[in-house]
Amino acid sequence: MNKKSTRILAYPYLVWMAGFTVIPLLMICYYGLTDRTGAFTLDNILAVASTEHMKALWLSLSLSLISTLICLLISYPLALILRQHHIGKSSFVVFIFILPMWMNFLLRTMAWQTLLEKNGVINSLLSVLRLPPLAIINTPAAIILGMVYNFLPFMVLPIYNVLAKIDDNVMNAARDLGADNVTTLTKILLPLSIPGIISGITMVFVPALTTFVISNLLGGSKILLIGNVIEQEFTRGSNWNLGAGLSMVLMVFILISMTLIAKYDKNGEGTAF
Amino acid sequence: MNQPLIDLVNISKSFDGELILDDLNLSVKENSFVTLLGPSGCGKTTTLRIIGGFVSPDQGRVIFGGEDITRMPPNKRQLNTVFQKYALFTHMNIAENIAFGLKIKGKSKDYIRDKIKYALKLVNLDGFENRSVDSLSGGQQQRIAIARAIVNEPRLLLLDEPLGALDLKLRQDMQYELIRLKNELGITFIYVTHDQEEALTMSDTIVVMNQGYIQQMGTPEQIYNEPENAFVADFIGESNIVDGIMLRDELVEIFGARFACVDKGFGQRTPVDVVIRPEDIDLVKPDDGTLTGVVTHLIFKGVHYEMEVTTDGGFEWLVHSTDMFPVGQEVGIHVDPFDIQIMNKPASEDEEAVGVNE
Ligand SMILES: Nc1ncnc2c1ncn2[C@@H]1O[C@H](COP(=O)(O)OP(=O)(O)OP(=O)(O)O)[C@@H](O)[C@H]1O
Ligand SMILES: [Mg+2]
Numbered sequence: 001m002n003k004k005s006t007r008i009l010a011y012p013y014l015v016w017m018a019g020f021t022v023i024p025l026l027m028i029c030y031y032g033l034t035d036r037t038g039a040f041t042l043d044n045i046l047a048v049a050s051t052e053h054m055k056a057l058w059l060s061l062s063l064s065l066i067s068t069l070i071c072l073l074i075s076y077p078l079a080l081i082l083r084q085h086h087i088g089k090s091s092f093v094v095f096i097f098i099l100p101m102w103m104n105f106l107l108r109t110m111a112w113q114t115l116l117e118k119n120g121v122i123n124s125l126l127s128v129l130r131l132p133p134l135a136i137i138n139t140p141a142a143i144i145l146g147m148v149y150n151f152l153p154f155m156v157l158p159i160y161n162v163l164a165k166i167d168d169n170v171m172n173a174a175r176d177l178g179a180d181n182v183t184t185l186t187k188i189l190l191p192l193s194i195p196g197i198i199s200g201i202t203m204v205f206v207p208a209l210t211t212f213v214i215s216n217l218l219g220g221s222k223i224l225l226i227g228n229v230i231e232q233e234f235t236r237g238s239n240w241n242l243g244a245g246l247s248m249v250l251m252v253f254i255l256i257s258m259t260l261i262a263k264y265d266k267n268g269e270g271t272a273f
Numbered sequence: 274m275n276q277p278l279i280d281l282v283n284i285s286k287s288f289d290g291e292l293i294l295d296d297l298n299l300s301v302k303e304n305s306f307v308t309l310l311g312p313s314g315c316g317k318t319t320t321l322r323i324i325g326g327f328v329s330p331d332q333g334r335v336i337f338g339g340e341d342i343t344r345m346p347p348n349k350r351q352l353n354t355v356f357q358k359y360a361l362f363t364h365m366n367i368a369e370n371i372a373f374g375l376k377i378k379g380k381s382k383d384y385i386r387d388k389i390k391y392a393l394k395l396v397n398l399d400g401f402e403n404r405s406v407d408s409l410s411g412g413q414q415q416r417i418a419i420a421r422a423i424v425n426e427p428r429l430l431l432l433d434e435p436l437g438a439l440d441l442k443l444r445q446d447m448q449y450e451l452i453r454l455k456n457e458l459g460i461t462f463i464y465v466t467h468d469q470e471e472a473l474t475m476s477d478t479i480v481v482m483n484q485g486y487i488q489q490m491g492t493p494e495q496i497y498n499e500p501e502n503a504f505v506a507d508f509i510g511e512s513n514i515v516d517g518i519m520l521r522d523e524l525v526e527i528f529g530a531r532f533a534c535v536d537k538g539f540g541q542r543t544p545v546d547v548v549i550r551p552e553d554i555d556l557v558k559p560d561d562g563t564l565t566g567v568v569t570h571l572i573f574k575g576v577h578y579e580m581e582v583t584t585d586g587g588f589e590w591l592v593h594s595t596d597m598f599p600v601g602q603e604v605g606i607h608v609d610p611f612d613i614q615i616m617n618k619p620a621s622e623d624e625e626a627v628g629v630n631e
Contacts, residue, residue: 177374
């Protein structure tokens with residue numbers, strides 16, 4: 001194929017990008033930087049400094065960070081086990097693992113709601129067993145649980161993909177040179193899997209930071225994440241300008257964290273001694 | 274100095290119910306260059322991995338310097354491996370790669386720095402300390418893999434087809450470099466290849482393997498000049514392998530013609546395999562030959578002509594000669610008695626499958 005015809009093939013994607021990414025972004029910027037009358041203002045952005053918004057942002061940041069960390073701690077050993085036993089190749093286990101992802105995201109989260117409710121499945125079971133009830137519905141813990149449950153596969157898969165590509169002989173070479181299992185893990189496997197860890201973190205942290213569905217369903221009405229605040233401005237409050245302004249702040253946060261992670265990656269390569 | 278450094282005793286190994294190594298015994302002397310040679314899938318890498326500790330044998334023992342190391346993990350063994358596809362650590366630069374083993378052993382920074390310099394000089398890559406693995410050519414990566422292994426001063430170095438991925442010229446250069454390295458360092462080498470020329474050039478001892486068995490073990494001269502069976506003869510260099518009948522001591526019949534030879538003790542009228550190297554066949558005038566045939570193919574190979582001479586039974590003899598005989602010419606075949614190798618027909622059917630008659 002020559003250059004010209006391949007370029008033509010790119011047009012549909014360009015149209016798609018323009019229509020569904022660039023234009024909405026520009027519109028958010030427009031709304032965020034204007035007031036109801038259409039006059040330029042920074043108020044919508046500065047509004048983030050209010051205690052209420054700062055609290056929501058802070059809560060979102062901490063909950064999504066904690067969830068990302070938990071996902072990472074669960075996923076890495078899991079991905080290692082999948083790799084070690086070449087389970088990834090017999091796709092059945094992976095299939096079982098991915099199966100819940102085929103269910104609607106909303107449905108899965110609502111299922112957790114019924115499980116965790118005061119008189120829900122888990123508590124009924126506990127009372128039958130004469131154990132104290134579990135009171136985590138409508139707490140940050142329930143939100144973290146929902147985030148970890150929903151986003152875990154997005155951490156496992158990129159890490160597994162990177163690990164699976166590491167040649168067995170690279171690990172054998174480390175062992176051959178005297179490294180025990182722990183050293184092989186910390187000096188060889190971990191550094192080599194950093195790209196997977198980073199994309200895993202990105203794929204969990206960003207949706208967790210912006211979610212409002214999980215906090216709505218599992219956090220009750222009292223716990224407001226920044227995602228809930230923005231959602232409410234767009235729906236109930238009908239203040240699109242404020243919602244857009246806060247979204248922009250959130251985007252900047254995400255950009256900053258991604259840059260920090262990418263930078264850490266470069267420094268993480270270390271020097272000779 | 275000539276103690277056995279490593280002894281493989283009655284080693285057997287199966288994968289998925291398939292027997293890969295069958296009761297293998299191998300003894301390697303200190304300071305020798307031993308090559309495992311054999312076709313793809315014959316168990317060379319498996320043997321090496323058992324010595325390295327990456328695979329544990331189903332049966333048998335691995336003795337290293339008098340100590341049984343069969344169950345010892347690889348990181349405790351005093352040997353190093355150069356892997357088939359280098360297996361360098363791509364997230365480290367060259368210096369870090371070479372330093373890896375030394376850092377684990379807790380050597381001082383000065384010691385490590387000197388060792389890296391020394392090793393890089395040894396493999397002719399001075400000044401490559403800060404290069405990344407990706408920026409190196411295949412041959413250079415190979416040499417780094419060797420440097421990374423030898424800085425640890427192992428008593429034994431295992432090399433699994435280390436030159437397999439290199440082009441011919443680089444291969445030959447590296448062959449000489451490896452021999453030089455071995456002599457300079459005084460390390461025992463166990464080397465795996467399926468290239469018979471490489472084996473003949475480099476080794477003190479060649480171990481010819483096929484289907485999990487050792488077919489023959491000996492010096493390159495012994496393996497080439499006195500192959501013990503048809504498989505070895507066929508695998509090492511080119512050869513004509515024909516059915517013959519040993520009429521009595523020093524006389525063998527091939528295609529109805531009688532050839533004088535030097536072998537004895539096969540009994541009378543015993544069917545045997547006769548091996549004659551292409552360069553050992555002299556083409557003469559039809560009347561002077563023991564057999565007569567017609568030249569059916571002629572190729573110029575640089576150093577010699579390669580010809581195919583078809584004799585009455587339809588057998589095509591491969592002949593190497595500096596004299597040229599045109600296609601269609603009738604010629605006589607003469608072979609000096611000491612150039613004829615007689616070997617027993619393989620006893621079992623198992624081995625029969627092995628003797629290739631091409
Ligand atoms: N981990 C394993 N699981 C199952 N089968 C294996 C394993 N390792 C090796 N084999 C089998 O054992 C046989 C010998 O393999 P090995 O790697 O030792 O051959 P090789 O002589 O090194 O061949 P090559 O010249 O192609 O490298 C092959 O048939 C291979 O398929
Ligand atoms: Mg091999």
